[in-house]
Amino acid sequence: MAAMLTRDxxxxxxxxAGRGDRSAFRTVYEATSAKLLGVCLRIxxxxxxxxxxxxxxxxxxxxxxxxxDPARASPITWLVTIARNRSIDxxxxxxxxRRAVPVEDAHxxxxxxxxxxxTIEHADEVGRLxxxxxxxxxxxxxxxxxxxxxxxxxxxxxxxxxxxLGTMKSWIRRGLMRLRSCLES
Amino acid sequence: xxxxxxEEPRSDDARTLAGxxxxxxxxxxxxxxxxxxxxxxxxxxxEVEAWNAHLAAFAAEVQGVQPSAEVWPRIEAGIDPVANDxxxxxxxxxxxxxxxxxxxxxxxxSLVAVAVLIARPAPVSEPAPTPAGGVTRVATLTxxxxxAPAVTIAYDTATGNLFVAPTTAIAASDGVPHxxxxxxxxxxxxxxxxxxxxxxxxxLSAALSGQAGTATAVAISxxxxxxxxxxxAPRGPVVASGELQQL
Numbered sequence: 001m002a003a004m005l006t007r008d009x010x011x012x013x014x015x016x017a018g019r020g021d022r023s024a025f026r027t028v029y030e031a032t033s034a035k036l037l038g039v040c041l042r043i044x045x046x047x048x049x050x051x052x053x054x055x056x057x058x059x060x061x062x063x064x065x066x067x068x069d070p071a072r073a074s075p076i077t078w079l080v081t082i083a084r085n086r087s088i089d090x091x092x093x094x095x096x097x098r099r100a101v102p103v104e105d106a107h108x109x110x111x112x113x114x115x116x117x118x119t120i121e122h123a124d125e126v127g128r129l130x131x132x133x134x135x136x137x138x139x140x141x142x143x144x145x146x147x148x149x150x151x152x153x154x155x156x157x158x159x160x161x162x163x164x165l166g167t168m169k170s171w172i173r174r175g176l177m178r179l180r181s182c183l184e185s
Numbered sequence: 186x187x188x189x190x191x192e193e194p195r196s197d198d199a200r201t202l203a204g205x206x207x208x209x210x211x212x213x214x215x216x217x218x219x220x221x222x223x224x225x226x227x228x229x230x231x232e233v234e235a236w237n238a239h240l241a242a243f244a245a246e247v248q249g250v251q252p253s254a255e256v257w258p259r260i261e262a263g264i265d266p267v268a269n270d271x272x273x274x275x276x277x278x279x280x281x282x283x284x285x286x287x288x289x290x291x292x293x294x295s296l297v298a299v300a301v302l303i304a305r306p307a308p309v310s311e312p313a314p315t316p317a318g319g320v321t322r323v324a325t326l327t328x329x330x331x332x333a334p335a336v337t338i339a340y341d342t343a344t345g346n347l348f349v350a351p352t353t354a355i356a357a358s359d360g361v362p363h364x365x366x367x368x369x370x371x372x373x374x375x376x377x378x379x380x381x382x383x384x385x386x387x388x389l390s391a392a393l394s395g396q397a398g399t400a401t402a403v404a405i406s407x408x409x410x411x412x413x414x415x416x417x418a419p420r421g422p423v424v425a426s427g428e429l430q431q432l
Contacts, residue, residue: 022261022264026257029257033251033252033256034251034252035244037250037252038244038248039247041250054252054256055256055263059264062260063342064398067395073234073237073238074238076244077238080244084209088209092213125238126245129243130242147208147209148243149243149246153209153210153212154211154212157210172205173201173205176204176205176208177200177201180200180239
């Protein structure tokens with residue numbers, strides 16, 4: 001079962017792994033692999049592919065852990081970014097479009113309860129993002145969230161939402177701009 | 186919105202592009218261009234990092250799913266216990282130094298054989314297996330003209346040591362050979378000038394060593410003496426290249 005670690009403990013284990021400490025690396029895996037597999041499974045079509053990418057992800061983590069800087073990034077952010085990017089790379093390398101299912105629930109943002117943060121997550125960051133997302137138009141909020149969670153491009157989003165590509169770009173760009181000025185205010 | 190837009194519209198554009206890159210909504214071509222900029226422009230790279238930090242908060246709503254029991258053993262098998270053992274560093278270095286010096290003939294040939302064995306004609310869609318901590322990656326660079334083997338390189342991901350052994354003198358009259366990493370997402374990254382006549386080795390910086398662990402290929406360009414090309418684009422002709430393989 002996943003060991004519960006604080007953010008600092010996780011950061012410490014990741015730094016240790018970067019120095020070649022295999023048991024610290026195991027600790028990182030135990031504490032985060034379920035979350036990262038969840039991230040992979042949102043993007044990839046089946047569990048086998050997702051676990052394959054998860055394996056890749058941790059091999060990358062082992063190799064790159066020495067570059068993790070706890071002063072600059074939260075450990076879970078750093079890990080989620082690798083898992084998500086690896087999943088998207090795999091998704092896009094695998095040719096044709098899977099799932100022609102419309103964006104499920106794209107427009108109704110999960111409520112606060114579903115966003116309850118785990119110990120290792122950066123509660124401040126999650127809270128701030130949610131406050132700022134509230135200020136976006138529903139459409140922008142929905143598509144930015146879908147883009148993050150499912151790893152889809154402008155093109156695919158425009159098709160799903162049945163709007164011109166230019167419209168989709170302007171929704172997301174405007175949303176990103178507003179998000180960023182809110183996040184940094 | 187009626188806010189003043191006089192302040193740095195360009196930096197707003199860059200910030201938005203960084204967000205689009207972090208979100209991964211760009212088309213493949215746009216993404217390649219943006220990745221190249223990320224490599225070349227530290228301020229832009231910082232923007233991408235900031236976006237990653239902000240956006241990762243979305244993952245808070247993702248339910249964890251326990252991986253199957255066989256995932257960890259596969260990961261564990263992929264990380265070489267010797268590689269990260271600092272006590273073995275000297276031995277490894279000695280071995281590789283010996284290899285680099287002796288590599289001009291027989292060993293280079295056998296490395297080519299190894300590379301051929303490893304080189305499966307995998308479809309482009311199947312990314313090469315991720316190099317684990319402490320693997321050795323090798324490449325035989327062949328001349329763009331004629332295809333003769335020109336240089337063999339070996340890179341140790343555990344130590345960051347890069348060995349370069351020319352098999353034929355490539356330091357021609359009209360330029361200084363420069364080594365480049367070809368990134369998996371496209372684009373190139375300058376490693377630096379190399380000795381085109383003698384085997385040499387260097388230890389890559391942290392920034393470069395990560396890229397050397399993931400690069401798909403290496404290439405050599407011939408640059409005018411006394412000049413240094415931009416880090417992401419050779420000025421001179423590419424005279425040799427080869428795929429990086431895991432040994």
